[in-house]
Amino acid sequence: MRFILLFTVWLQSVLGFSQEKFNWTAAKKYQQELNKEYADSKTSPLEAKDLATFKTLDFYPISKKYFVIAKLVRTPKEKAFKMATSTDRQPLFKKYGEVHFEIDGKKCKLNVYQDVEFSKNPKYKNDLFLPFFDETSGKESYIGGKYIDLKIPKGNTIAIDFNTSYNPYCAYSYRYSCPKVPLENDLKVAIYAGVKKFHD
Secondary structure: OOOOOOOHHHHHHHHOOOOOOOOHHHHHHHHHHHHHHHHOOOOOOOOHHHHOOOOOOOEOOOOHHHEEEEEEEEOOOOOOEEOOEOOOOOOEEEEEEEEEEEEOOEEEEEEEEEEOOHHHOOOOOOEEEEEEEOOOEOOOEOOOOEEEEEEOOOOOEEEEEHHHOEOOHHHOOOOOOOEOOOHHHEOOOOOOOOEOOOOO
16 A cells, blocks of 8 residues: 555556565666656645656665565554554554564564555555665655555565665655654664655
8 A cells, every 4th residue: 555645556566566576677667657656746746846847756776685575474463553644643553464584684574564444445455564764764765764565465475675665755745644654663774775865
């Protein structure tokens, strides 16, 4: 599920969340389509002054290094909680599980979540939300962290392509209400992948 964004169906089909192998072409197409959406005044989160001069988002180079097959540990007894956002809005989420993987020889763990309300809709019932910070946050990347959209896998592993991580809409405009990255999702490793920060 892409929170706030209106092109959910497109994104899921382009990224191929169920893929088990790194796909450079899919990641590149993701970048191209994301630029296309941001350049369109009907779907762009950009302020008018930024949209007027927009050419492209700033992406890290696509790298196989940041595609991982993570172990998924489901946590089915979790209770729903109100996730903090950049506004007073507090949507209900549930922790669906934990993903475990390694990058640069470091063991990493992140929580993945489900939006309670969205999960009631058959179209979104298999969607997972992965927000995270890493060592680039507030430097090359947006200070508020980044998001990745995933699909619930059938087995106990899940493909995560950090090349498809994107900024919350709040990185581009204060008009939006964006979920804040939970503090437990702070990676102690630099993820040089996905979209970089928009403004210095």
